[in-house]
Amino acid sequence: MIHTLNALVDLVDRDLGETIDVAAFARQHGTTEYHLRRMFSALARMPLSEYVRRRRMTLAGAELARGAPNLLDVAVQHGYGSAETFGRAFRSVHGTAPADVRRHGGPLSTQPMLRFRLSVEGSTPMDVTITHRPELVLVGHATQVPLLHEGVNPQIQEHIASMPPQEHTRLKELGDTDPTGILAVTAEVQPDAPEGSLLTYLHGVALATTTPVPEDLDVIRADAGSWAVFGSRGPFPETLQQLWAATATDWFPSNPWRLRPGPSIVRYLELTETSATCELWLPVEQS
Structure with missing residues (x-):
């Protein structure tokens, strides 16, 4: 996977003016577009689409600072059909207009070319189990929240706090299959979604496919398949x-598994205000 990500980075710089067929590239390297985008986003801390935009604007800015005579030629060279759309993208990265950079040489914001490396020592010990489950019916109370990579998500906290205590008890009694207990389910996340984009969060439990679902609860279904449980x-x-x-960084590059589309699940075994014992369930398939 590390080799594949670096080959993708090379392709981005080689074809900055072309639309990259990520799905075809993934197939050529024996993986899926979904897994490739998820791994890129997780390791680069930005979506692939954002990296492509930043690299295009970095090189375009360098050309304009050198005095490129025609803005439209620079726009087309970097994949934009008009000077207007190019100007909006340029300003979003550099905070200034292309014409100003051509006249004054800056200021410019640079996105260096990425290079991925695998850390061989494994910085985080992980206890992992591969389990195979039939279709999961995840039921509970769902809401839309922004994606946050670090810290507590206040909108999730507010969502959980808005439920009366008896509703938590009801959900616990309703769950009847693995993973058992109260679950934090994250779904409808695009594979390279930027921080702040909306996702579906469900506070609920897992039901057997034959168990009737109460009409007042939201439902997320997960296809039958394998799960990596951390x-x-x-x-x-x-x-x-x-x-x-x-x-x-450590597990997927070193193991013959890749992510498949589906929700991620956190199963809480013990939770206080400052610490937690839990399981992270990720849908996977053999690579």
């Missing part, structure tokens, strides 16, 4: 978020 124990939410990152 154990986590420590300060909350830091330890869990570090584990998320470590799956991309």
Whole structure:
């Protein structure tokens, strides 16, 4: 996977004016577009689309600073059909207009070319189990929240706090299959979604496919398949978020599995205001 990501970075710089067929590239390297985008986003801390935009604007800015005579030629060279759309993208990265950079040489914001490396020592110990489950019916109370990579998500906290205590008890009694207990389910996340984009968060439990679902509950279904279950124990939410990152940096590059589309699940075994013992369930398939 590390070799594939670096080949993708090379392709971005080689074809900055062309639309990259990420799906075809993934197939050529024996993986899927979904997994490739998820791994890129996790390791680069930005979506692939954002990296492409920043690299295009970095090189375009250098050309304009050298006095490129025609803005439209520079725009077309870097994949934009008009000077207007190019100007908006340029300003979003550099905070200034292309014409100003051509006249004054800056200021410019630079996106260096990425290079991925695998850390061989494994910085985060991980307890992992591969389990195979039939279709999961995840039911509970869902809401839309912004994606945050670090720290507590206040909108999730507000969502959970808005439920009366008896509703938590009801959900616990309703769950009847693995993963058992109260679950934090994250769904409808684009594979390279930027921080702040909306996702669906469900506070709920798992039901057997034959169990009737109460009409007042929201439902997320997960296809039958394999799950990688990672154990986590420590300060909350830091330890869990570090584990998320470590799956991309340490586990997936070293194991014959890749992510498949589907929700991610956190199963809480013990939770206090400052620490948690939990399991992170990620849908996977053999690579």
